[in-house]
Amino acid sequence: xxxxxxxxxxxxxxxxxxxxxxxxxxxxxxxxxxxxxxxxxxxxxxxxxxxxxxxxxxxxxxxxxxxxxxxxxxxxxxxxxxxxxxxxxxxxxxxxxxxxxxxxxxxxxxxxxxxxxxxxxxxxxxxxxxxxxxxxxxxxxxxxxxxxxxxxxxxxxxxxxxxxxxxxxxxxxxxxxxxxxxxxxxxxxxxxxxxxxxxxxxxxxxxxxxxxxxxxxxxxxxxxxxxxxxxxxxxxxxxxxxxxxxxxxxxxxxxxxxxxxxxxxxxxxxxxxxxxxxxxxxxxxxxxxxxxxxxxxxxxxxxxxxxxxxxxxxxxxxxxxxxxxxxxxxxxxxxxxxxxxxxxxxxxxxxxxxxxxxxxxxxxxxxxxxxxxxxxxxxxxxxxxxxxxxxxxxxxxxxxxxxxxxxxxxxxxxxxxxxxxxxxxxxxxxxxxxxxxxxxxxxxxxxxxxxxxxxxxxxxxxxxxxxxxxxxxxxxxxxxxxxxxxxxxxxxx
Numbered sequence: 001x002x003x004x005x006x007x008x009x010x011x012x013x014x015x016x017x018x019x020x021x022x023x024x025x026x027x028x029x030x031x032x033x034x035x036x037x038x039x040x041x042x043x044x045x046x047x048x049x050x051x052x053x054x055x056x057x058x059x060x061x062x063x064x065x066x067x068x069x070x071x072x073x074x075x076x077x078x079x080x081x082x083x084x085x086x087x088x089x090x091x092x093x094x095x096x097x098x099x100x101x102x103x104x105x106x107x108x109x110x111x112x113x114x115x116x117x118x119x120x121x122x123x124x125x126x127x128x129x130x131x132x133x134x135x136x137x138x139x140x141x142x143x144x145x146x147x148x149x150x151x152x153x154x155x156x157x158x159x160x161x162x163x164x165x166x167x168x169x170x171x172x173x174x175x176x177x178x179x180x181x182x183x184x185x186x187x188x189x190x191x192x193x194x195x196x197x198x199x200x201x202x203x204x205x206x207x208x209x210x211x212x213x214x215x216x217x218x219x220x221x222x223x224x225x226x227x228x229x230x231x232x233x234x235x236x237x238x239x240x241x242x243x244x245x246x247x248x249x250x251x252x253x254x255x256x257x258x259x260x261x262x263x264x265x266x267x268x269x270x271x272x273x274x275x276x277x278x279x280x281x282x283x284x285x286x287x288x289x290x291x292x293x294x295x296x297x298x299x300x301x302x303x304x305x306x307x308x309x310x311x312x313x314x315x316x317x318x319x320x321x322x323x324x325x326x327x328x329x330x331x332x333x334x335x336x337x338x339x340x341x342x343x344x345x346x347x348x349x350x351x352x353x354x355x356x357x358x359x360x361x362x363x364x365x366x367x368x369x370x371x372x373x374x375x376x377x378x379x380x381x382x383x384x385x386x387x388x389x390x391x392x393x394x395x396x397x398x399x400x401x402x403x404x405x406x407x408x409x410x411x412x413x414x415x416x417x418x419x420x421x422x423x424x425x426x427x428x429x430x431x432x433x434x435x436x437x438x439x440x441x442x443x444x445x446x447x448x449x450x451x452x453x454x455x456x457x458x459x460x461x462x463x464x465x466x467x468x469x470x471x472x473x474x475x476x477x478x479x480x481x482x483x484x485x486x487x488x489x490x491x492x493x
Contacts, residue, residue: 031140032142032145032164033142033162034139034160034166034167035136035137035139035168036137036139037167040151041130042129043128043129044127044323045150046125047126047127047149048116049143050072050075050076050148051066051072051076051093052069052143052146053144053145053163056161063163065146066093067087072112074115074119078115081108081112083096085099085108108159109159124139125139147159147161149168151325175210175214175319175321177209179331180192181193181334182205185404187431187436191332193332193334193432194333194334194404195405196334196336197303197381198303198304198380198401199302199305199384201302202334203233203298203300203301204315205296205298206221207294209293210293211287212289212290213288216321216323217320218272218273218319220265220318220319221270221272221315221317222269222270223301224313224315225304226303226304226306227302227334228301228303228304229299230302234255235252235254236258236295237252238252239293240293241291241293241294253295256276257276258275258276259273259274259276259297260276261274273297301315309336309337309401310335312334312436313334314331314332314334316329316330335405337430339399339403339440340449341400341449341450342449342450342451344453345419345453345455350394350395351416352391352396353391355389355391356411357370357389357410359408359409359411362409366388370386371383372387372400374387376393378401379400379401380402381401381403403430406430408429409425409427418456419455419456420455422452427443428440428442429444
C-alpha cells in the first residue's frame, strides 16, 4: 500500500511538472498593446489582426501562429500570400526562410493591406493622432496576434506581433508638390514668379513627388480670378530618377488612360487631376521600389485683359492622397506691368498729338510694333484687337498697361505740326523689384515715367526776305530818281 501510494504521488508530480511547463508557454497575457511613434499629426491609423498568436516563448524566440477563423483566412490561403508564408499540416503558419526579413514582411503587409481594401475588411481598431508634437498612437486590449498597422495615406506603416507589447515607428515619407512657371516671362530664378502680357497664355507646371506605398493621389489647383484656366496638356511625364538609360528615364502619361482632369469641383478649385486604375497597375510597383519618383503635369493659363497692374496674381497647387491626407500648398505669382510716358514741350508743358509705336525690336516698325486699345490716356495691350499707334493725350500722357517684363523701344512716327520729330528710338527696360512689382528704366536709370521732350522749329530766313526787298526798293527809287532828273534837264534845255 505504501509503495502504491508513492507511485501515485510520483505520477502526479510528473503530471504537475508537465502541466506547469505547458503553462509557461501557453498561459500568456491575453491583452496586447501596440504603440506607434513618430506619427504624423492628425493622421488616422488602423490596425488589422491578420493571424492569431496561439502561444510564444520570447526567450527562445518561439511563436505559434494560426489562422483567425475569419475573413483573413482567405488571404492566408491565397497564392499571393503563399509566396511569403507556408502552413503546415497542423495549421500553424510560418514565414518562408527567404522572406523572413524586413522587406519580405513589408511586401506581405502591402498585400494584406490591398486584400483588406478589396474585401472591405474592417480594422480591429482605429485611432487618430493628435496635432501635438511627438504625439503617439496607442492600441490597447488587443488579442495577441500578428498585426498590420495602416495609415490613412494608404501606407502600410508596419507589421508586427503583440507579445504582448510592441512599439513601432511610422517611417512616413509624405508626398509633396511644387508649382513652377514652365515658361513665359519668369522674373525669379526659382520660377516662382513671372510676368505676362494681358491676353497671352503661359504654361504652368506642377511636380508631384510620389512616395512608395501611397495611392489615391488627387492634384488640386486654384488660381486668382484674373488667371483663366485653359486646359491640362495632353501628356504628363513620369520621371525615373534611377534610370541610367536616357530613353527610358521619362515616360509619357496619357490623358484619360493614365489620368483624368475635371473642372467640376466642389471646393473652389479650377480643376482636379486624378490617376486611373490603369496608372496604378502600370506604375505602382515602380513607385514602391523608388524607381519612379516624380510626375510632371503642365497646363495652360491665360491672363485676362483687365488684370490689375503690379498685383501678385496667385496660382496654387496642393495634393491629397490616401483617405484624407494632404500636402502643403505650393504657389506662384504672376504680374503684369505698365510704362507711363509723358510727352511735353518747354517748361513741362503737355504736348498732345505726338504719335509713337512700341516694339521689342531694336528697329521699330509698324509691322513689329505691339498693339493697344486706347481709352483716354490709357493704352491697354491687346494683340488681337489693338492698334499700333500710341497718340499722346491732351494731358501729354501715354499710359501703356498690361505688358510683361522685357526690353522695349519707343519710336516717334509723327510729331505735332511745328515740332521736330525724334528720330532715335528710346530704349526702355521693364523689370521688377524684390516684391515682384514693376520697375521702369531709361539709360539704366530708374524712372517714375518716361519723359519725352519735343522742341518746336524756328522759321529760317528765305531769299524773299526783308533784306533783298529793301535793296530792290532802294534800287527802284534810285532808277526812278535818275529818270526824273534826266527828264527835268531835257525840259529845261
